[in-house]
Amino acid sequence: MSVLLFILGVLFVAAGIAVSIALHEVGHLVPAKAFKVRVTQYMIGFGPTVFSRRRGETEYGFKALPLGGYVSMVGMFPPNQETADGGVRRSSTGMFQQLALDARQAETDRLEPGDEDRVFYKLPVWKRIIIMLGGPLMNLLIGVVLFAVLLMGFGTAQSTTTLASVSECVVTGSQAAAGQAECTDSDPAAPAHEAGLLPGDTITGFDAKPVTGWADLSEQIREAAGRSVTVTYERGGVEAEATITPLLTERPVTTDDGTVVLDQNGNPVTQEVGFIGVGSQTALVRQPASEVLPMVGENLQGIAGVVINLPQRLVDVAQAAFSTEERDPNGPMSVVGVGRIAGEISSMEEAPVQNRIATLIGLVGSVNLALFVFNLIPLLPLDGGHVAGALWEGLRRRIAKLFKRPDPGPFDMAKLLPVTYAVAVLLMGMSALLIYADIVKPVSLF
Known part of the structure; x- marks a missing residue:
């Protein structure tokens, strides 16, 4: 599959x-x-022609190599000055000059009666x-x-207030940078885990204030470090409340799209903010x-x-x-x-x-x-x-x-x-x- x-x-x-x-x-x-430019070809691809059909003065078709396409218009280059007025074409000693002369002559040879005012260069x-x-x-x-x-x-993927994960403990930014992924006995319990929050819960209020989105919730959590606040959440269609105390802990600084900011040495930049240990689910939100x-x-x-x-x-x-x-x-x-x-x-x-x-x-x-x-x-x-x-x-x-x-x-x-x-x-x-x-x-x- x-x-x-x-x-x-x-x-x-x-x-x-x-x-x-x-x-x-x-x-x-x-x-x-x-x-009113005469267009001789409209082709998709290059190389040998696989299929074409002429409608009016233009041939429409497909070429063997699907690496682009082109529209061929008459008179892309002006005629050779030496022969434009019926004079004798002078020989050219330079390869590049000869290349230009041949290209202009090829364009002139494509002209038909009535094309005088239908050329591209005019x-x-x-x-x-x-x-x-x-x-x-x-x-x-x-x-x-x-x-x-x-x-x-469809919308863009945005973080929602529905929890995707709830951490059991608090791992500081420096510990995470050192490679610690598992909780140890010395790590403090995460406030959200202690409050009984579970993945799938949707947080609707924090500190007696309605929550308008994940960015709003994150900002409120960061500012509530050390204070006991009430968190309101919905689980299985039933609304409930819990008391939670965000810890003041070291967390990495991130940009608006979630990218971790690094210092000159390539190490994560950290700051001390309120933290409860939850991650959000993402959903497509129409714009x-x-x-x-x-x-x-x-x-x-x-x-x-x-x-x-x-x-x-x-x-x-x-x-x-x-x-x-x-x-x-x-x-x-x-x-x-x-x-x-x-x-x-x-x-x-x-x-x-x-x-x-x-x-x-x-x-x-x-x-x-x-x-x-x-x-x-x-x-x-x-x-x-x-x-x-x-x-x-x-x-x-x-x-x-x-x-x-x-x-x-x-x-x-x-x-x-x-x-x-x-x-x-x-x-x-x-x-x-x-x-x-x-x-x-x-x-x-x-």
């Missing part, structure tokens, strides 16, 4: 990524057609930017929608629509941090892959790693089905946000590179107009083909490294 669930999780995320790629290309296709700068940003913005929209489904439909965009913003910020530090992150991945070091769970992963994480989540039979589905939806949403950020990198062949080229052309023309100089014409993106190929090789190398690392040293979130 676990193997089947693992496979279902992988297929769920694989299908989600495939649909996301298809919609990314739709984000380019729709504005291109709206601006569009106003703002239209080209809309076309190239359409794909990343589609991924952003998908991410927002999925996070809205996650937060508003209002106002929480969706902040959550998306937090994810985008984290992804942007990874992208900005990508070279160092890749070095860390390589060191981990070829040594005994552990992978950073917050580092980059390939689709293989994402699929493995999805399988692990799906096969966790001890977790409720609702929680597993919610986590998988969040995973696909995060992948879309990562695609949005990554595609904005201003390097060809990424969408951000085309946007940067269009912006540079607009800036050149504005400067020329300001100083009353002749219009410099469209910016020749073909001149950047050597950079494009170099970036493509780097991207393939990065993908190979991440896939290898995800196989031999996978990230483990659990």
Whole structure:
């Protein structure tokens, strides 16, 4: 059963990524057609064509390698200046110059009668930017929608006032750091255990005050050290009361998400607060629509941090892959790693089905946000590179107009083909490294 669930999780995320790629290309296709650019192909994948069908002037289909997709538009590069007016093409002595000439000639050869005003390079700068940003913005929209489904439909895991555990004794932060896990005769009894609280009890009041949530209860416990207070709880539908005296004890300092704060030497930071020795159960709590965009913003910020530090992150991945070091769970992963994480989540039979589905939806949403950020990198062949080229052309023309100089014409993106190929090789190398690392040293979130 676990193997089947693992496979279902992988297929769920694989299908989600495939649909996301298809919609990314739709984000380019729709504005291109709206601006009358002739689109010859809309393809999912690369390599040999597996299936295609022509509708109008566009061929829609699937390629053998499902590693992305593309929309092919005529006139991505302006024609060769030497032959644009019917002149004789001059020979070129440079390899890179020849590469640009051949690319421009290939674009010219694709033109058909009537394409003169339907080529990409003749569009106003703002239209080209809309076309190239359409794909990343589609991924952003998908991410927002999925996070809205996650937060508003399923909710986020939050601590509740229902007890998951009741400790028998008090183990200080320093004792826990030293590795003590069992109670000893010298350890004081935990106040909650002495008061008769049991796992499954739901605390409804503390110190004659209603309890609004786990954070509220924790704060009241911390402030009540050394005082005997009344705790009200519900067990099996029956309300009861008990007297409890929180102990002043050393506890680790944690962040809002429960992460233990460490000092410069890597040791837990502790503080003396009231403590009764209980742990809370977690449950999915639905969030209002106002929480969706902040959550998306937090994810985008984290992804942007990874992208900005990508070279160092890749070095860390390589060191981990070829040594005994552990992978950073917050580092980059390939689709293989994402699929493995999805399988692990799906096969966790001890977790409720609702929680597993919610986590998988969040995973696909995060992948879309990562695609949005990554595609904005201003390097060809990424969408951000085309946007940067269009912006540079607009800036050149504005400067020329300001100083009353002749219009410099469209910016020749073909001149950047050597950079494009170099970036493509780097991207393939990065993908190979991440896939290898995800196989031999996978990230483990659990």
